[in-house]
Amino acid sequence: MPPFDIAILTTGDELLSGEISDSNTRTVAEILSTYGYRLRCSLSVPDQEKEIVAALQYLMSHVQFIIVTGGLGSTGDDRTARAAARALGQPLVVNDVALELIREWFAQRNFSMEPNNERQALLPQLAQPLKNPLGTAPGFRLQHRNGCELFFLPGVPAEMQAMFKQSVFPVLQQKMPNVSPRQQRTFKLFGLSEPKIDQLIPYQQLPAGVDVAFALDFPLVLLKLKATGKDAASSLDQAEALVLNKLGDYVIAKNGETPEGNVSKLLSNAGLTLSLAESCTGGLLSAMLTSQPGASAFLERAGVTYADSAKQDWLNVPALLLQQHGAVSENCARAMASGLRQNTRTDLSLAITGIAGPGGGTAEKPVGTVFISLASASGVHVKRYTFSGDRNQIQRMSATMALEWLRRFTLQQMEK
Amino acid sequence: MPPFDIAILTTGDELLSGEISDSNTRTVAEILSTYGYRLRCSLSVPDQEKEIVAALQYLMSHVQFIIVTGGLGSTGDDRTARAAARALGQPLVVNDVALELIREWFAQRNFSMEPNNERQALLPQLAQPLKNPLGTAPGFRLQHRNGCELFFLPGVPAEMQAMFKQSVFPVLQQKMPNVSPRQQRTFKLFGLSEPKIDQLIPYQQLPAGVDVAFALDFPLVLLKLKATGKDAASSLDQAEALVLNKLGDYVIAKNGETPEGNVSKLLSNAGLTLSLAESCTGGLLSAMLTSQPGASAFLERAGVTYADSAKQDWLNVPALLLQQHGAVSENCARAMASGLRQNTRTDLSLAITGIAGPGGGTAEKPVGTVFISLASASGVHVKRYTFSGDRNQIQRMSATMALEWLRRFTLQQMEK
Known part of the structure; x- marks a missing residue:
């Protein structure tokens, strides 16, 4: 006490x-x-x-x-x-x-x-x-x-x-003037479950006095390293290096950072411009990116293209493609991203189309089916996901996955 | 106890x-x-x-x-x-x-x-x-x-x-099987401060046993009427009628409802279609409306038109207008809403442009300056607001005010 x-x-x-x-x-x-x-x-x-x-x-x-x-x-x-x-x-x-x-x-x-x-x-x-x-x-x-x-x-x-x-x-x-501040490092991980993360932590090698704790902030797992006393900073430096060595790839943000804040900073620093086409996320990704100052430095525009007419008009998705494959399809996601990029001439164009539910699912494309596509000078990539949860969880999972695409792409660009 | x-x-x-x-x-x-x-x-x-x-x-x-x-x-x-x-x-x-x-x-x-x-x-x-x-x-x-x-x-x-x-x-x-459920009615008010609301409540006329409480859920003030016992329902009915008589105009949602949920229902019921052009709110309004199921019934599309190029291309805002009046102006808001409606042919097109801060303010147009415009068959309306608060509060205030415009417009349409 x-x-x-x-x-x-x-x-x-x-x-x-x-x-x-x-x-x-x-x-x-x-x-x-x-x-x-x-x-x-x-x-x-x-x-x-x-x-x-x-x-x-x-x-x-x-x-x-x-x-x-x-x-x-x-x-x-x-x-x-x-x-x-x-x-x-x-x-x-x-x-x-x-x-x-x-x-x-x-x-x-x-x-x-x-x-x-x-x-x-x-x-x-x-x-x-x-x-x-x-x-x-x-x-x-x-x-x-x-x-x-x-x-x-x-x-x-x-x-x-x-x-x-x-x-x-x-x-x-x-x-109470003489407190020894407790120091803490927080790592926000995306893409690994808590028990998997726990298994990867090299507990035996962590310096004495470093505590490990977990918390969930859907869809992120928060891993925290804590220490007090005069050696706290150096113990935490050591622990951080050990943890990042095993888990660094999954760390989407640290301490007070947010995934959307980091992606904003990365895009601004890399000088890349971005346009978005959202369907099932309904503007959530755009709202996340613009919740912080400075979004106008990289975000050229974002379209919430709910209706087929919007996809045709703003993204140049061919009517025939929508008719043949449906709006929730690999082809449509690809056409949305590349059509948007042709229109906007931004460095990156990202599209999300899916079924957030609760209605609209089929046996072939159940609720939670989401396609993400990214168009850039190096081509158009697209991937299908099947997320679980309620409407808001599927929307948040989709938006966070899209941020993760942008983060990885920009980091790779900057390494080149 | x-x-x-x-x-x-x-x-x-x-x-x-x-x-x-x-x-x-x-x-x-x-x-x-x-x-x-x-x-x-x-x-x-x-x-x-x-x-x-x-x-x-x-x-x-x-x-x-x-x-x-x-x-x-x-x-x-x-x-x-x-x-x-x-x-x-x-x-x-x-x-x-x-x-x-x-x-x-x-x-x-x-x-x-x-x-x-x-x-x-x-x-x-x-x-x-x-x-x-x-x-x-x-x-x-x-x-x-x-x-x-x-x-x-x-x-x-x-x-x-x-x-x-x-x-x-x-x-x-x-x-503990024999509890007498406490009954409660919650009114979510927009546009009046808590002391003003308090003054308008006819306390003297409220039935005995009805408690009044307040809470804030920015930018809404929550007014609650509570009662227990076998007469709870009829006392609350009476109290609700008295309160709505004085404050009904400001009640944007009741009980478990949200402003965005109510606007979604109203638009769907009225059979009206909607398109949005957001600038300073960055997709927040669209994300609020699409956070619930069924948005595709009325929302045709939403554009987050950050860059001038996006406003010209997707909303037909003339380059000269942007040059002469700036993107945050009455003229631009009007042009965004009417240009969007010409493109989409939706019943309603709503545009928001403003300065959410923290940067970008001037003496003439300080942070918090926001223009909202609504285009419909009955013409184009636009209004200037000066909201206070931080970036997120200005964004939320703007989005809620836009919802209030949509609510009032749709109710008037349905009365006709």
């Missing part, structure tokens, strides 16, 4: 009724672990004053540093300030500093303040308000007489994150 | 280090609350035997029904079975039934069994194995001598979910 324990309490009926995922725990955990701190536990309770009080009392007797999120809004189901006042035995009063912060926020934006917003200034008597740069609800800080520090932040993820960085993390660093 | 308390314990370093979000808690919570059960708390601890043992002991003394997920894999960081054995004071032994389940799984798929997979049959002595229809790791059930029921499931979301439905939920229904 570390000497200084940190916990997060997230409040909200929606967290326990399954309506939304708890992204705040993840955000806080991520920042903490980057700097070598560790969450001892995360706890979620409903928006009930009684339950929040009980959770606070339990946590205050177990840890020294508590982050609480949610329930500071302006509406009737926001009960955290009241619960905090009860748990710490303080009356709830209008906090003048908090009221001023709220007024400022509205004044700066020329927004009109609603009467409900004033309610957000009702805080436990000894609370220190914390400025919210992105929203109307101020947070607040409290100290229990046993020394436990409590920080109350809004549940809206962007506001929570900004306030955590600005008002909470600096206090933590002051209270 | 309900008489029968249920908790979920999720295990995994990755949950507390921020590497992934805890989707299993959400899944379990969602199923439970649909049937009127309620999670009393959710707890997450790292992959450490000691921490899992402590969490189990804490939960066993507080609740009667515990679902544990994670740590049943075949790799070295899977320690849940060992922790369960310690927490319940039972030795860890090879369970023959579990071993048989694992062998069957491999045999049925003609996969070869890795030695690591045998480790998954090491269970606490009195464990009853639970079949895993989707993976190699069997789950198991244990009873504490105080009557507490514990169910251990794998952490892989699809496996966890299948096993929860098959092996856990039926036991819960048997143990």
